[in-house]
Amino acid sequence: MKSFPKLHLWLLIPFALTLIGFSGYWTGFSEAPLRWHLHGISATAWYLILIIQPWLYHNRPIQIHRKVGMLGIILAGFVTASAIGVIQGNLTQPDQSPLYAVRYSLSLLDFIFITGFLGSVIAAIWNAKNIQVHARWMISTVFWVLSPATTRLSFIPLGMIYQPKEFSDFPFSWVEVLSWNQVLVFFVVLVLMVLDYRKEKKIYLAYALVAIVQLSCIWIVLALKDAPWLISLFNHLFEL
Known part of the structure; x- marks a missing residue:
């Protein structure tokens, strides 16, 4: 059995x-800038392929799985390239944005996440003949980019509970909620690692x-905040 x-x-x-x-993107689709469309649409298409691929592997000839995988590689490139555009746009947050005070450190996290995403795709391709390793590298792409989505999702129930008139009315910051979500993602991945170890006596890289x-990203965003050297680095990279 596969x-x-x-x-x-x-x-x-x-x-x-x-x-x-990211429902705010879809509800405000017509008003979103081009960089958001490039990233949002390519990332959604990537996700759909990621979901379809295991089903194809089990229910269709392997050649179809491989052909769709080639399309996925192209999409992964679009996701990565468009993410750079989104990061650049996030650095120009208006000063009333809840992300303004930490926009550089959050952009560093986004850069780390998208680098991890791309690295996992490359590792999955490299290990295409080892199904166990290949599959886990592909699954890991989900967790590299999950916390930005779940952080935004967290503010939906939190908004219902606290009903703030302004974001500053919340008794916590964006960074704190992001940190909670980083811990959540860590524990989900940890469960997967424990399950693998119990079944195979193996921990997958x-x-x-x-x-x-x-x-590590929790420490990065809490300790660095918007350090002068980080501001200088990103301003130089994006010519801001």
Whole structure:
């Protein structure tokens, strides 16, 4: 029996969380800038392929899975390239934005996340003949980019509870909510690692790398904030 027979169903969960988390993009679709469209549409298409691929692997000839995988590689490139444009746009947040005070450190996190995403795609391609390793590298792409979506999603129930007139009325900051979500992603990945170890006595690098970086990013955003050297670095890179 082939591995991961229900993976496509499990992948629907983070896909739904991401769609809801970024619902503001879809509801304001006509007003969104081009860089958001390039990233939002390519990322959605990538997610759909990620969901479809396990189903194709189990239910269709392997040649179809490989052909769709080639399309996925192209989309992954679009997702990465468009993310750079989004990062640049985020650096020009208006001063009334809740992200303004930490826009540089959050942009550094976004850069780390999209680098991890692309690295996992490349590692998955490199290990295409090892299904167990290949699949976990592909699954890990979800967790690299999940916390930005779940952080936004968290503010939906929090908004219902606190009903703030302004974002500043929340008793916590964006960074604090992001940190909670980083911990959440870490624990989900940790569960996957424990399940693998119980079944195979093995820890996969794809998951371990995500787990380590997710916790490290909490320190990065809390300790660095918008350090002068970080501001200078990003201003130089994007010629701001």
